[in-house]
Amino acid sequence: MKRLTTIAELRDYRQRLSSTQTLGLIPTMGNLHAGHLSLIRQGRSHNDHLIVSIFLNPLQFGPNEDLNRYPKTLDADLEHCRETGVDAVFCPQPEELGISSQDSSSCLTQVCPPESLTSVLCGRSRPGHFQGVATIVSKLFNLIQPDRAYFGEKDAQQLVIIRRLVADLNFPIEIIPCPVVREASGLAYSSRNQYLSDRQREQASVLYRGLAAAHSQFQRGQRDAKALLAIVKGELAQVPQVQPEYVELVDPQSLAPLTTIKEQGRLAIAAHLGSTRLIDTMLLTVRQPIVAIDGPAGAGKSTVTRQVADKLGLLYLDTGAMYRAVTWYVLECGISVQDEAHIAQALKNC
Structure with missing residues (x-):
């Protein structure tokens, strides 16, 4: 496993990788726990090469937040990476990424995601946080140029913002x-869990119990936001040491508040326990069943599938016909079937 601390080392490593092989990236702030390791295992299974970045980003901490006491466990982190098959770890100092130790943001170009995504949920109490995240993630994407990057759904707002960042700035x-x-206990893994005593860890599990209670009622058909939020808040009220900052039900893509769930909704919680701030989330999805039928040619797949879709009231999709139609369209456009870029562009008009 390579340990890279400078941009020059990172670029040299990146240039040596084959252009035909895939590269995955796991961005972290260190203090790796089971949540991070699950990302690493998934990235390892998907890619030919895997890089983990370990960078405690000063830009995403406010003046009264826990930057100075955030757990720093680099030696243990490197050992975890080695044991899980990581190919390289990029662990630069702030100055290497252009961040002054005196004033972390004054001389650095910043990436500013849309205010509609950064001013809600955690953004209300952490102004500038997601700007700091977007700035450093953009630098990592530019330097490492991965094919895939892995982020945990626990930081759901961050995930929405990163997806928007990639779309808006055309990162491939x-x-x-x-x-x-x-x-x-159900408590979501977090580096900040280390701040909690054993008793507090037990108390903090109420966040998951609140989400799970609402999910249970959702599965029974409850779709009203007020009712679902009341269930979560009622559960949290049983542990007065846990002080909610917000409990909200939002659209998973826009983060706009929902009054009712038609297709999907994301329950999100932020709460304080002593001096520790915790977050948790759960996605609620109205699911229709998905039935996939495959088999050899002439076995009756299309006939059976149409009848099943009709009986169950489901959408019927003949993928064989879809692929044939696309192929015909590409040939009609005079595009070589090997020309991936022009095929992708043609399909936008298909």
């Missing part, structure tokens, strides 16, 4: 969301 990177990983 696939963003892979990874499920929340939890302790046995």
